[in-house]
Amino acid sequence: MAIVEIRWHARGGQGAVTAAKLLAEMALQQDLYFQAFPEYGPERMGAPIQCFNRLSTEPINIYCSVDNPHLVVVVDPSLLGAVDFAAGLVPDGSVLVNTGEDLGHLQQRFDLAGRKVYAVNASGISLETVGRAMPNTPILGALVKILGLIPLEKAAAYLHDYFNEHFNADLAAKNVQAFERAYGEVRSA
Amino acid sequence: MSKTMAIVGTDAIAEAMRQIDPEVVAAYPITPQTAIVEKFSEYVADGLVNTQMVKVESEHSAMSACVGAAAAGGRVMTATSSQGLALMWEILYVASGLRLPIVLVNVNRTLSAPINIHCDHSDSMGARDASWIQIYSENAQEAYHNVLQAVRIAEHPEVRLPVMVNLDGFIISHAVDRIDILDDAPVREFIGEYSPAYPLLDVANPVSVGMFDGLYGYFFEAKRAQEASMEKAMYVIQQVGEEFGQRFGRPYGLWEEYGLEDARACVVALNSACGTIRTVIEAMRQEGKKIGLLKLRVFRPWPGQELVRVLQHFPVVAVFDRALAFKGGHGGPLYTEVAASLYEAEKRPLLANYVYGLGGRDLSVSMVRQALEEIWQAAEAGRVASRVNYLGLRE
Structure with missing residues (x-):
């Protein structure tokens, strides 16, 4: 398998860096090779941030930013008009957006005609399950679905253990619910 | 284990x-x-x-x-x-x-x-x-x-x-x-x-x-x-x-070699840049551009004599430096050491220095590619166009 390169666009405080790290840890469960790293800058709540993943079946020894991603994840829909989220996207690359917006409308609004676009209302799912807007877990669910490298039950089990260890059983159950809902609800065009 | x-x-x-x-x-x-x-x-x-x-x-x-x-x-x-x-x-x-x-x-x-x-x-x-x-x-x-x-x-x-x-x-x-x-x-x-x-x-x-x-x-x-x-x-x-x-199960020496056996140009570098450089070299070798990498592990003591034995066989040696020595345009510290050691060589390769990544400036795949293409051209032409180069510098 060639290296899959992922670039995340989010705002500080949305948990994108944690989601990228969780993806790496889930990849380890599948005996894959991986990297997860943020763009290192000042950490400010609400400011645009980027982080990155690389995934492969072979060892990865490239140590620089992802300039030509195969997949771009936009965790905050307000970034769509604020940053050049599709910069350097490879020709057959795709975009995953946290939005409830109609996909055709989205493609038109951001000149994404001909691009594979995925959308999931991660913020909405998170509000309904976890009770606050933490889009990172549901968007990770959608991403895991799109990648097709990690089985749902394994990813959900890992997520459960992570939240149970770092928080509590209640949050673990709610986050797994958010994760699974997004896994099922992600739409594509 | x-x-x-x-x-x-x-x-x-x-x-x-x-x-x-x-x-x-x-x-x-x-x-x-x-x-x-x-x-x-x-x-x-x-x-x-x-x-x-x-x-x-x-x-x-x-x-x-x-x-x-x-x-x-x-x-x-x-x-x-x-x-x-x-x-x-x-x-x-x-x-x-x-x-x-x-x-x-x-x-x-x-x-x-x-x-x-x-x-x-x-x-x-x-x-x-x-x-x-x-x-x-x-x-x-x-x-x-x-x-x-x-x-x-x-x-x-x-x-x-x-x-x-x-x-x-x-x-x-x-x-x-x-x-x-x-x-x-x-x-x-x-x-x-x-x-x-x-x-x-x-x-x-x-x-x-x-x-x-x-x-x-x-x-x-x-x-x-x-x-x-x-x-x-x-x-x-x-x-x-x-x-x-x-x-x-994993031995270590003074350096690690990649593709040196048939290379016409050799890159010398330290730390994480070596991974990115090796990845680009791998791609270029498939196009017949035989470049090699010497990933230096030990900088002190300086393995001068050992390096000369290996490096003197290459028409071109390019040294990547992630620091300056402020000598006034004469290249970075790693380049200086390599150049000084090669004075002892029977056959002296052409030398080039690439200063990169100061203050965390990303060393992208495209930057490495640009440098390695220049190095390959130097090997083909038998002359190095520019001795000290600054990779990814905004001008």
């Missing part, structure tokens, strides 16, 4: 320190090293190690405490970066002059000003003449292995010099990567017990350490002996690297 983990580079270093279980760690936090000491102090608090953790008010004090503890006869470690290493400066020379086998992990970060917390090699390159052994690591896996070996190298009776293990700040220290952590028991067996040569705490055999030597003492002889030990370190580093390979 090992467990595979998804952890950041600083955690891998903290794991090595846990397994080494040094008697004393004295450290002061500085970005990007901080997470190492944070993690290690958790191990101390949880009773996973027997280390006496000395919290100090500066890096100058950290290295001073290390010197005291090592002179007392302890196995001693510390970690720092950038300004922290700079603040240790005068004590670095005391540590090596007193022949104390302290192991320091330096998470490479540039030096101010302007203030910048990101990676380049200005910190360790500035300390290159402090008589510390310097080992460089491409990734966290290597950094972890290098820290384990550093203890053996530093404490070897023929060496007894402090060792600095370097890894790239943020790029490696703060990235989650797949790391194999070896089992504790075989690691501890490899590291072994430390028996200090002249410990201060050996009250039956009292010694004085660091006395005034003066004009009629043996200062000059002591320094010459220090230089001789640095020479011996060259062999000890290789022995320890070989033994590490026998025990754990």
Whole structure:
């Protein structure tokens, strides 16, 4: 398998860096090779941030930013008009957006005609399950679905253990619910 | 024999320190090293190690405490970066002059000003003449292995010099990567017990350490002996690297080669850049552009003669530097060393220097590609268009 390169666009405080790290840890469960790293800058709540993943079946020894991603994840829909989220996207690359917006409308609004676009209302799912807007877990669910490298039950089990260890059983159950809902609800065009 | 983990580079270093279980760690936090000491102090608090953790008010004090503890006869470690290493400066020379086998992990970060917390090699390159052994690591896996070996190298009776293990700040220290952590028991067996040569705490055999030597003492002889030990370190580093390979399946030498056997140009570089360079070389070799990589692991002692034997066969040698020496346009510190050694060569390759990544400027695949295409053209044309080049510089 060639290296899959992922670039995340989010705002500080949305948990994108944690989601990228969780993806790496889930990849380890599948005996894959991986990297997860943020763009290192000042950490400010609400400011645009980027982080990155690389995934492969072979060892990865490239140590620089992802300039030509195969997949771009936009965790905050307000970034769509604020940053050049599709910069350097490879020709057959795709975009995953946290939005409830109609996909055709989205493609038109951001000149994404001909691009594979995925959308999931991660913020909405998170509000309904976890009770606050933490889009990172549901968007990770959608991403895991799109990648097709990690089985749902394994990813959900890992997520459960992570939240149970770092928080509590209640949050673990709610986050797994958010994760699974997004896994099922992600739409594509 | 090992467990595979998804952890950041600083955690891998903290794991090595846990397994080494040094008697004393004295450290002061500085970005990007901080997470190492944070993690290690958790191990101390949880009773996973027997280390006496000395919290100090500066890096100058950290290295001073290390010197005291090592002179007392302890196995001693510390970690720092950038300004922290700079603040240790005068004590670095005391540590090596007193022949104390302290192991320091330096998470490479540039030096101010302007203030910048990101990676380049200005910190360790500035300390290159402090008589510390310097080992460089491409990734966290290597950094972890290098820290384990550093203890053996530093404490070897023929060496007894402090060792600095370097890894790239943020790029490696703060990235989650797949790391194999070896089992504790075989690691501890490899590291072994430390028996200090002249410990201060050996009250039956009292010694004085660091006395005034003066004009009629043996200062000059002591320094010459220090230089001789640095020479011996060259062999000890290789022995320890070989033994590490026998025990754990991954041997280490003075450098690692990629594609040198049929290359017409050779790139010399340190640390994480080597991974990206190797990836680009791999692609270019498939197009018939035979370039090779010599990933240098040991910068001090300087393996000059050994390098000349390998490098003199290439029409072109290109050296990548993540630091400047401010000589006035004559290239970076690694280039300077390579060029000086090649004076002894029977056949001198054409030389080029690429300065890159200062203050954390990303070394992208396209930048490396651009440099390697130039290097390949130089090999084809038999001349180097520009000696000192700045890669990714905004002009």
